[in-house]
Amino acid sequence: MPIQLGMISLGCAKNLVDSEHMLAMLQEDGIQIVDDVTDADVVVINTCGFIEAAKQEAIETILETAQLKQTGSLKALIVTGCLVQRYKDEFLSEMPEVDAVLGTGSYTSIVDAVHAVLEDRESAYESFEPISEAELECGRVLLTPQHYAYLKIAEGCSNRCAYCVIPKLRGRFRSRPMENILAEARELAAAGVREIIVVAQDITMYGRDLYGKPMLPELLRELCALDFTWVRVHYLYPDEITEEMIDVIAEEPKIVKYLDIPIQHVNDRILTAMHRRGNSQFLSELIARLRARIPGVVLRTSLIVGLPGETDEEFEELCTFLREARIERVGVFCYSPEEGSEAAEMPDQVDEEVKQQRRMIIEELQSDILDGFAARVKGQLLDVLCEGWDPETGLYYGRCYADSPDVDGRVLFDSAFSVEEGQFVPVRITGASGEELEGTTETTDS
Numbered sequence: 001m002p003i004q005l006g007m008i009s010l011g012c013a014k015n016l017v018d019s020e021h022m023l024a025m026l027q028e029d030g031i032q033i034v035d036d037v038t039d040a041d042v043v044v045i046n047t048c049g050f051i052e053a054a055k056q057e058a059i060e061t062i063l064e065t066a067q068l069k070q071t072g073s074l075k076a077l078i079v080t081g082c083l084v085q086r087y088k089d090e091f092l093s094e095m096p097e098v099d100a101v102l103g104t105g106s107y108t109s110i111v112d113a114v115h116a117v118l119e120d121r122e123s124a125y126e127s128f129e130p131i132s133e134a135e136l137e138c139g140r141v142l143l144t145p146q147h148y149a150y151l152k153i154a155e156g157c158s159n160r161c162a163y164c165v166i167p168k169l170r171g172r173f174r175s176r177p178m179e180n181i182l183a184e185a186r187e188l189a190a191a192g193v194r195e196i197i198v199v200a201q202d203i204t205m206y207g208r209d210l211y212g213k214p215m216l217p218e219l220l221r222e223l224c225a226l227d228f229t230w231v232r233v234h235y236l237y238p239d240e241i242t243e244e245m246i247d248v249i250a251e252e253p254k255i256v257k258y259l260d261i262p263i264q265h266v267n268d269r270i271l272t273a274m275h276r277r278g279n280s281q282f283l284s285e286l287i288a289r290l291r292a293r294i295p296g297v298v299l300r301t302s303l304i305v306g307l308p309g310e311t312d313e314e315f316e317e318l319c320t321f322l323r324e325a326r327i328e329r330v331g332v333f334c335y336s337p338e339e340g341s342e343a344a345e346m347p348d349q350v351d352e353e354v355k356q357q358r359r360m361i362i363e364e365l366q367s368d369i370l371d372g373f374a375a376r377v378k379g380q381l382l383d384v385l386c387e388g389w390d391p392e393t394g395l396y397y398g399r400c401y402a403d404s405p406d407v408d409g410r411v412l413f414d415s416a417f418s419v420e421e422g423q424f425v426p427v428r429i430t431g432a433s434g435e436e437l438e439g440t441t442e443t444t445d446s
Contacts, residue, residue, distance in 0.1 A: 002030055003114065004073070006037035008065065009143060010058055011048025013199050013234070013406075015081060016143055017152045019046045022080070022110045024139035029111045033141065037065060038072045042114050046107075049083035049169060051336040058083045059095075066097035076100070076117035078125075080107055082169045085131065086340075092124050100125035104170055105134040132156065132171035137180055142191075147385065147422030148405060149193045153181050153219065154200035159237070161264075162275045162342040163304060163335060166201060173202065175210045182222055194422060195230040195385060196223060197404065203233060204240030214240065217248045224254040229424060230385070232404060234260040238286055239277040250294045256401040257294050260329075261286075262302040266321040267314040270307055273346070280321065287325050298373070298402040300329035303362065306355030307335045308346035315358050322365055328373045329408055332362040373402070374432030381442060384411045384427040386419045400427070400437065409435030416441065 005026055009019035022044065023033055037043050043065050047058040068074035080102040084091055091101050099117040102109055106127040116125040136155055144150070157166045158173040185196060198220070200206065207215025223231050231254045236245075238261050249255050265271055266280040278286075290297055305315060322330070334355040337344040386398040387410070395412045396419050403409055413427045419441070427439040 002032040003118065004034050004039055004041045005031050005114065006034050006040035006043045007143070008037065008043065008045045008061060010046060010061065011050065011054060011082065013150045013197065014152055014155075014201070015046055015048055017140070017150050017199075018081070018104075018107055019044075020140040020143055021138040022046070022107050023141035023143070025108065025111050026114065027141055028139070029114075031111075031114065037074075038068060040068075041073060042076045042078060042118065043068070043074060044078045044080060044110065047079060047081040047083035049081070049086040050164075050166065051333070051338065053336070055083060062095060062097065069097075076114075078102070078110070078113055078117065080104075080110070085128070085169045086165065088126075088128055092126065098124070102126070103128035103131065105129040105131040108135045108138065130171075131169070132174065134171070136174065136176050140184075144405070145387065145421065146192050147387075148195040148197065149188050150197045150199050151181065151185055151188070151223075152176075152199050153203060153206050157201035158205070159202060160275055162273060162346075163307065163338065165338050165340050168340060170201070173200075173205055173209060175206050175208070175215075177210065178207070178215065178219055178222070181219065182226075185223055185226055185228075189227040192422070194228060194424070195232060196228050197232045197234060198223070199234045201235065202237045202240070203235055204237045204245070214242065214245075217242070217244045220248050220252065220255060224252045228254060230401070231255045232258060234404070236261045237277075238263055238283060241286065241290075246290065246293050257297045258300065258401055258404065259290065259294075259297060260300040260404070264302065264304050265307070265314075265318055267310075267317045270310060270314055273307060273309065273343070274304075275342075280317070284321070284325065287327070298328045299325075300331070300404070300408070301327050302331045302333065304333055304335050305358040305362065306350040308337075308343060308350060309348040310335075310350055319361065319365060322362070322369070326369050326372065328369065328402065330362065330366045330369075331407065332359050332366070334359050370435060371432070374429075374437060377402075377429050377437065378431060379429065381426050381428050382411070382439070383424050384413060384439075386421055386423050386425060388421050389419075398425075398427075409437065411437045411439060413439045413441060416443070 048054040076099040078100040084101045085103040100113040106129045109127040154175045156171040268279045382400040384398040429439040
């Protein structure tokens, strides 16, 4: 009987792609992938180690899964990814429940690790290859629904933000060759993927290291020539958004008018302390330019409140900016002092209670902005990608152009005709409830 293996992927979409690569290698070796980890001989947990909350989630998942050694069929537990890379010197000694660890440069060793832990359960297996030499070209077994997939175009990050340890966990920024990306994209399109989501730590840097210039606009045009309905882009650093890039996004109908642009803050002193390029005036002008050039564009950003030294006045400046910019999608995080980051050593650390209060103020402010967005689209006919049917509400649900998987809301809708998962349908928006839009399908010949 083949080895039964379960995969738990934590963290970001880029981590999910790594998990999909590992599954492809395991499957090629004849190992059987199971959906339910309670049926598995081996479980692989691919971890995130970016901030404290992610570390805690990973540790809790590891400890909970390890209990299956007593209650289920589990023989071995393998942990991979950023948390392992970050604490490689102490991970095994601190977590004896784990039988093997692979750093972020070593996930191609997953097959060897599985066989090693099953053949020799007395000693742990570990592999930590240089992180900047990680293999980027591998097959995939999708963990997403068949109708959408992430396309990772680069690995690592060469930005040195003061609060971030990603370069230490993932290495310098390395672009994948365009021909390899496009070959993978063609395979995904042929497999029925309708929405491709372009990701990297900073996709605006794509091509600089390989071709000597930014190549994202050219790559996006090539992707739009393939058989996708939607092309979505994530993580556009604001200072690298060129006029050519805006032109491509505005002109290509397949590129959804939704841009994920992490700004983190708007106060000039805070941005300088973060080592973020640009300033508040630049950010205001960029957003105004995007809205003028791309009608109906929906913006998403991420913000950090409570960086060491952030004053009440600097926080209020951020709130004022949001009220004026009306950014539709915002993820707000309390600053987390991460070991090894420059900001962790800064003076004037902000009290945790103050950070939480500031986060709640932003979330309340954002709720009003979401209500405004819902009012703006009420009555509009939007294409919605159906993702299923909810038996509790008796409604279908899906996503419109303004919704990215797992981070945004969804559209609940009723329909006089049957709708399949992965099908695009025109939905007339009739209202909203919180982050969820509500609507009804138009007739099939509309």
